[in-house]
Amino acid sequence: MQKRSVLFNRQLRWLQNHKMVPRGIPNEAKLWIFEDFSLTQRIKQKCANEFEVKVLRQRRNKPFPDEARVLNIARYQHALVREVVLHCGELPLIAARTILPRATLQGAQRRLSCLGSRPLGEVIFADPELKRLNLEIAKVELKDWCEFWVENWNIRDPVWGRRTVYSIAGGNLLVCEIFLPSVLSLK
Numbered sequence: 001m002q003k004r005s006v007l008f009n010r011q012l013r014w015l016q017n018h019k020m021v022p023r024g025i026p027n028e029a030k031l032w033i034f035e036d037f038s039l040t041q042r043i044k045q046k047c048a049n050e051f052e053v054k055v056l057r058q059r060r061n062k063p064f065p066d067e068a069r070v071l072n073i074a075r076y077q078h079a080l081v082r083e084v085v086l087h088c089g090e091l092p093l094i095a096a097r098t099i100l101p102r103a104t105l106q107g108a109q110r111r112l113s114c115l116g117s118r119p120l121g122e123v124i125f126a127d128p129e130l131k132r133l134n135l136e137i138a139k140v141e142l143k144d145w146c147e148f149w150v151e152n153w154n155i156r157d158p159v160w161g162r163r164t165v166y167s168i169a170g171g172n173l174l175v176c177e178i179f180l181p182s183v184l185s186l187k
Helices: 027-033 039-050 065-071 107-114 120-124 147-152
Strands: 051-061 079-088 091-101 131-140 159-168 171-179
Touching (some): 027 159, 027 171, 065 159, 065 171, 131 171
Antiparallel strands (some): 051 079, 079 091, 159 171
16 A cells, blocks of 8 residues: 655644634744745745755655545545655755645646646746635644654654645645744744
8 A cells, every 4th residue: 555645654633723723833833834925935035045845755646534625535536745845955944745636737737747846836826826725734743753754854842834725727736834843943
């Protein structure tokens, strides 16, 4: 059986972004979670020529059940699943997981399936029709990660992330961004 993620052992527990939920988010994390514009652009401004996208895996795969639900696709349906890490030099800043349903990858949006190491944010935020439909927040516990990342990224405590559904050219995509400890201290 094909593993659904190279980043996570299981689907994360996402909470709707209501005024009172969730509590306890550190201020440094809030600045990233509630960023309205492209995180790629924000990191590029801070990292200059050292910004890099490292693709961990990109292939057709079954999304986690809650990802399929949020995108309104059948649980058994495959989608393009892209997992990357945004780096500033050798410093990993954000782990990202994108789910692109087959219907979204039609016509002009087919280009989203062949980004390589080009950042997704650079492409979608350039589209004037882009709309944010939903934002959810998660506290990612150590047990949620594949052990390899906990060791390599020196994750010692829970970290925060956001999951956003975007609409682009009539199709939806899901972007999950997990803020690693190093991004919170980025000046």
